[in-house]
Amino acid sequence: MTTQTLAGVDVELNEEGFLVKPEQWTEGMAVELARKEGIDPLTDRHWQVVRFMRDEYFAKGTGPTVRVLGKTSGVTVKELYELFPKGPAKIAARIAGIPKPKGCI
Amino acid sequence: MEKVLILGGGTGGTLCANRLRRMFSPEELSITVVDENDDHLYQPGLLFVPFGAGAVKDITRPRGEQLRSEIGFVREGVERVETKDNQVHLSDGRVLDYDVLVVATGTVLAPEETDGLSGPGWMEKVFTFYTPEGATALAAALDSFAGGRIVVNIVDLPIKCPVAPLEFSFLADAFFQERGLRDRVDITYVTPLDGPFTKPVCARVLNGMFAGRHINFVGEFNTASVDGEAGTLTSYDGREVPFDLAVVIPVHSGAPYVNVSPGLGDELGFIPTDIHTLQSLAAPNVFALGDAAAVPTSKAGSVAHFEGEVLVENIRHFLAGEPLSSSYDGHTNCFIETGFAKAMLIDFNYETEPVTGHYPSTVGLPLLKESRANHLGKLMFENMYWHSLLPGRDLPGVTSAMPTSGKHLADAIRKE
Numbered sequence: 001m002t003t004q005t006l007a008g009v010d011v012e013l014n015e016e017g018f019l020v021k022p023e024q025w026t027e028g029m030a031v032e033l034a035r036k037e038g039i040d041p042l043t044d045r046h047w048q049v050v051r052f053m054r055d056e057y058f059a060k061g062t063g064p065t066v067r068v069l070g071k072t073s074g075v076t077v078k079e080l081y082e083l084f085p086k087g088p089a090k091i092a093a094r095i096a097g098i099p100k101p102k103g104c105i
Numbered sequence: 106m107e108k109v110l111i112l113g114g115g116t117g118g119t120l121c122a123n124r125l126r127r128m129f130s131p132e133e134l135s136i137t138v139v140d141e142n143d144d145h146l147y148q149p150g151l152l153f154v155p156f157g158a159g160a161v162k163d164i165t166r167p168r169g170e171q172l173r174s175e176i177g178f179v180r181e182g183v184e185r186v187e188t189k190d191n192q193v194h195l196s197d198g199r200v201l202d203y204d205v206l207v208v209a210t211g212t213v214l215a216p217e218e219t220d221g222l223s224g225p226g227w228m229e230k231v232f233t234f235y236t237p238e239g240a241t242a243l244a245a246a247l248d249s250f251a252g253g254r255i256v257v258n259i260v261d262l263p264i265k266c267p268v269a270p271l272e273f274s275f276l277a278d279a280f281f282q283e284r285g286l287r288d289r290v291d292i293t294y295v296t297p298l299d300g301p302f303t304k305p306v307c308a309r310v311l312n313g314m315f316a317g318r319h320i321n322f323v324g325e326f327n328t329a330s331v332d333g334e335a336g337t338l339t340s341y342d343g344r345e346v347p348f349d350l351a352v353v354i355p356v357h358s359g360a361p362y363v364n365v366s367p368g369l370g371d372e373l374g375f376i377p378t379d380i381h382t383l384q385s386l387a388a389p390n391v392f393a394l395g396d397a398a399a400v401p402t403s404k405a406g407s408v409a410h411f412e413g414e415v416l417v418e419n420i421r422h423f424l425a426g427e428p429l430s431s432s433y434d435g436h437t438n439c440f441i442e443t444g445f446a447k448a449m450l451i452d453f454n455y456e457t458e459p460v461t462g463h464y465p466s467t468v469g470l471p472l473l474k475e476s477r478a479n480h481l482g483k484l485m486f487e488n489m490y491w492h493s494l495l496p497g498r499d500l501p502g503v504t505s506a507m508p509t510s511g512k513h514l515a516d517a518i519r520k521e
Contacts, residue, residue, distance in 0.1 A: 064372075065261070065262075066261070066327065067261050067356065067373070068371075068372045068373065071372050071373075072372050077329075077341065078329070078341070081327075081329075081341035081342060085342055086342075087325070087327075102401060
């Protein structure tokens with residue numbers, strides 16, 4: 001666990017770089033978190049995915065997997081990988097300030 | 106008289122029906138099982154078919170014959186469920202009413218969701234052993250395989266029996282060693298995960314086994330397309346893995362009727378369910394178990410079995426108007442065949458990852474360690490499946506709740 005300053009606020013990140021308290025997240029933090037992933041700027045399409053991830057997390061308790069994102073977010077899996085080349089579910093969750101999607105066992 | 110309707114006559118549906126029938130007399134409760142066909146397949150047996158060690162007909166029995174007398178069996182497909190009306194619409198237009206519904210229709214494979222997978226080369230160069238037809242076709246292909254690159258690819262999770270692709274890889278290694286061809290066969294395991302298993306202690310052991318068997322590992326590979334003609338897997342991030350023969354586990358979805366049943370399933374057609382009581386979130390008189398349920402553990406026969414014991418208790422509570430006090434802990438138990446007549450055993454639940462030790466107590470089968478006893482256990486289990494598990498008898502020493510006494514729990518990496 002490390003403490004970092006994002007958009008002027010001290011927040012805790014876990015060892016994989018995910019925000020520990022999703023309710024602390026702000027849009028300003030998303031911009032800074034995205035920059036660390038090499039995504040700059042966040043386009044409307046990025047925001048669509050990031051907001052969708054947050055809504056799903058608060059509704060269901062976990063972020064969606066890539067396959068579910070492709071079926072429900074309005075962005076195809078192909079485009080998701082164009083937007084978040086290093087892995088849409090993981091990277092978008094990090095930017096959205098929610099825990100790593102659990103996926104499956 | 107109250108009516109329980111069970112959709113699906115596989116592992117979970119059959120053992121629930123039989124356990125309920127022992128619990129309630131036919132005068133107290135009507136029990137009906139619906140399935141679209143009469144072929145009850147012992148699914149763990151599919152693993153051995155590609156290696157010529159068993160045929161599909163030997164692991165298939167009539168569904169109706171696995172049900173106790175005084176259980177109705179309707180052989181028809183399901184069109185949709187209307188939970189607000191407590192009704193199931195069948196494909197032939199019939200409508201069945203229920204007081205309690207159990208969804209146990211498992212999963213279907215969806216190869217068509219992956220570009221090219223079911224296109225040219227499917228069942229010629231690209232196979233799956235997750236279907237009877239696929240396992241049988243793969244047996245012929247392996248028998249005539251003289252050398253080249255074999256890839257074992259999981260497209261995405263969840264899949265049934267997540268250890269089966271590992272077992273397939275180990276058995277393939279042994280198969281080609283025994284044929285004296287292993288130096289001409291390259292085996293590569295390609296998965297969307299970052300290791301061979303999701304949990305750290307088990308992943309570490311499996312990593313060592315891959316290295317020891319010279320099985321190549323490609324991780325974090327999200328398959329975008331399969332080109333059977335060219336012999337290439339391509340990932341969304343542009344990586345390619347070439348093959349001469351591909352063994353692919355396609356993505357899984359819930360039964361097709363779930364998606365057209367208002368409020369019943371999630372995006373993938375699985376049933377959102379309380380992970381402990383197994384009551385669906387769709388309606389209080391709807392329950393789900395086995396592969397059909399969206400609970401965070403493996404889709405495996407042992408899960409359906411352990412869930413079934415809890416589920417019938419909770420149906421009894423529900424019918425009596427009592428709180429659902431029986432609780433499933435996520436217990437999962439899997440043999441992992443490792444080749445040369447040996448196997449490993451893993452045992453875990455929602456909270457505890459697979460660790461070393463013994464099952465079911467300090468004296469028993471070794472956990473997370475290859476042994477001949479585990480292999481014999483796996484082979485003997487088929488008989489227990491038909492004669493004890495499906496009829497709803499308790500298996501000696503096997504409990505729904507995960508045992509802890511034989512486990513080296515200090516090895517487990519604690520959850521955050």
